[in-house]
Amino acid sequence: MVQRQERQGMDFIAVDWGSTRFRAWSLDSDGQVRDSTESDTGLKAVTDGAFEAVLMAACGDWMASDPALPILMSGMVGSRAGWKEAPYCPCPADMADISAAAIGFDVAGHPAAILPGATCDDARGHADVMRGEEVQIFGAAELLGLTDAAICIPGTHAKWARLAGGRLTGFETHMTGEIFALLRSQSLVGALAEGDADDPQAFLDGVDHGMAVPVPHAAFAARADALQGRLPATSVSAFLSGVLIGGELAHRPDADETILLATGVLADRYAAALDHLGTAVRKVDAKEATRAGQVRAAAALWPGRVGA
Amino acid sequence: MVQRQERQGMDFIAVDWGSTRFRAWSLDSDGQVRDSTESDTGLKAVTDGAFEAVLMAACGDWMASDPALPILMSGMVGSRAGWKEAPYCPCPADMADISAAAIGFDVAGHPAAILPGATCDDARGHADVMRGEEVQIFGAAELLGLTDAAICIPGTHAKWARLAGGRLTGFETHMTGEIFALLRSQSLVGALAEGDADDPQAFLDGVDHGMAVPVPHAAFAARADALQGRLPATSVSAFLSGVLIGGELAHRPDADETILLATGVLADRYAAALDHLGTAVRKVDAKEATRAGQVRAAAALWPGRVGA
Numbered sequence: 001m002v003q004r005q006e007r008q009g010m011d012f013i014a015v016d017w018g019s020t021r022f023r024a025w026s027l028d029s030d031g032q033v034r035d036s037t038e039s040d041t042g043l044k045a046v047t048d049g050a051f052e053a054v055l056m057a058a059c060g061d062w063m064a065s066d067p068a069l070p071i072l073m074s075g076m077v078g079s080r081a082g083w084k085e086a087p088y089c090p091c092p093a094d095m096a097d098i099s100a101a102a103i104g105f106d107v108a109g110h111p112a113a114i115l116p117g118a119t120c121d122d123a124r125g126h127a128d129v130m131r132g133e134e135v136q137i138f139g140a141a142e143l144l145g146l147t148d149a150a151i152c153i154p155g156t157h158a159k160w161a162r163l164a165g166g167r168l169t170g171f172e173t174h175m176t177g178e179i180f181a182l183l184r185s186q187s188l189v190g191a192l193a194e195g196d197a198d199d200p201q202a203f204l205d206g207v208d209h210g211m212a213v214p215v216p217h218a219a220f221a222a223r224a225d226a227l228q229g230r231l232p233a234t235s236v237s238a239f240l241s242g243v244l245i246g247g248e249l250a251h252r253p254d255a256d257e258t259i260l261l262a263t264g265v266l267a268d269r270y271a272a273a274l275d276h277l278g279t280a281v282r283k284v285d286a287k288e289a290t291r292a293g294q295v296r297a298a299a300a301l302w303p304g305r306v307g308a
Numbered sequence: 309m310v311q312r313q314e315r316q317g318m319d320f321i322a323v324d325w326g327s328t329r330f331r332a333w334s335l336d337s338d339g340q341v342r343d344s345t346e347s348d349t350g351l352k353a354v355t356d357g358a359f360e361a362v363l364m365a366a367c368g369d370w371m372a373s374d375p376a377l378p379i380l381m382s383g384m385v386g387s388r389a390g391w392k393e394a395p396y397c398p399c400p401a402d403m404a405d406i407s408a409a410a411i412g413f414d415v416a417g418h419p420a421a422i423l424p425g426a427t428c429d430d431a432r433g434h435a436d437v438m439r440g441e442e443v444q445i446f447g448a449a450e451l452l453g454l455t456d457a458a459i460c461i462p463g464t465h466a467k468w469a470r471l472a473g474g475r476l477t478g479f480e481t482h483m484t485g486e487i488f489a490l491l492r493s494q495s496l497v498g499a500l501a502e503g504d505a506d507d508p509q510a511f512l513d514g515v516d517h518g519m520a521v522p523v524p525h526a527a528f529a530a531r532a533d534a535l536q537g538r539l540p541a542t543s544v545s546a547f548l549s550g551v552l553i554g555g556e557l558a559h560r561p562d563a564d565e566t567i568l569l570a571t572g573v574l575a576d577r578y579a580a581a582l583d584h585l586g587t588a589v590r591k592v593d594a595k596e597a598t599r600a601g602q603v604r605a606a607a608a609l610w611p612g613r614v615g616a
Contacts, residue, residue: 125538126529174524216552
């Protein structure tokens, strides 16, 4: 249980509510964490639209401590399948534009808002979309004191974003994590793989191959090389991971440095691939970036309540 | 049942034995079809290595009509998971090289052979492999009277091959059909799709996008465009098909004409995409190409028995 004294000075509740995870923090006016909670009650686990009940169960104690405590939410909770749809904010956009497009409503007397995500168009008129990552991007820039940056957020749907003059000018989504998982677990290529151990050389070979030729061709080399005895079964997974990440890197923004919002094995792999290409990397913890971005948005939405 | 008189002059049995399908023909010395059979007893349906029993059940009557009738097999039956492993024949190779690398053995007193498939290396030292398609490629060239050609065989693992001076000089596999099926049925992009109706404009938009940017990024546009109301749910499948085929076309051999071994919707889609790029197309029926290739291989293996 949360100690009552921990709630003193807490100025808003930040919620990062995605498809599979629910994360919430009670933050003070300086953006410091007073308390936090995390669970697997992502959108997929919320039945019959019971979003308010899930939120109250997780954050009810914090809400009870202050009847006017604001609640800021970002992520898929603002999608069509979420609590309330917050239409994507078009790029270029800064944090003020994103905040201004939030959907405001009332939750048990508390002022609440859902941030809208962001959208952009490419040269051929195709759309791209993100929900939640825009908060991380602005948060990372805030933490690093940057207004211009190339930012990569690895994951199921990896994002590569460009920040210029403090504005999110455009981004690309790559279905890297989702396609890797499908190929690894269900394809004829994955059928030859044994385990998912790291193999730095096989991984970088995969990166080079995925950058040089189309991913659906490059991925097949894992099978052909394995059949021809050139790639151990235990290295197929690392090679395949390299191929998918190589596909991203072939299309990455032109920048000397990449800001990487990741931790763990995935962060190490992206850092190794970028280093292989001679690109400098700075890693930022994605959760810290989320909180920093939420504080900026909350300060814009409730200026008297939350310090900028 | 086959009439006895139909077996007169029949000079060998051609078998195309893949992962999911078993196809066999009794062919006369001119390569004309006297009889045929087809079933779903591909490799996946053969248990406990009972390949001979499956073959006898399908072709036993033909074999009984002539105790010396040769049996020629191609496809995955020669893989490690097949009847007998026939190691891949390295490119460049002509039909004589492929035939010379066949694995010969005896089936109930009949001379039998399994063709070896083909392998090649790319500029980065990665292998590629095919089993069965090499027979179709040489067969198509025979049917069209060509010694130089760019040949495309769509499918689960689509092949793009180059024939020069009558030799298979190299080829690339693209996991087009397999990745399309995975994305269509199990990904967050496919989740927005309704049906698989054709939409020529959405398909060609997908081709352009898949040629211009990496496939794992291009595929996500199906989701983003659908969410933004630019792509009807009923056109997501056609767009996605275009993206995958566009990935192949970005990497296709440099040639004015493409020989397309396909029929039906897939042939129409590839033809539309190639026409969109200003490339001439000649379609060849894949089964006819298989038979023509088998006749060439059989003539090389059993010259006294089968006419060239």
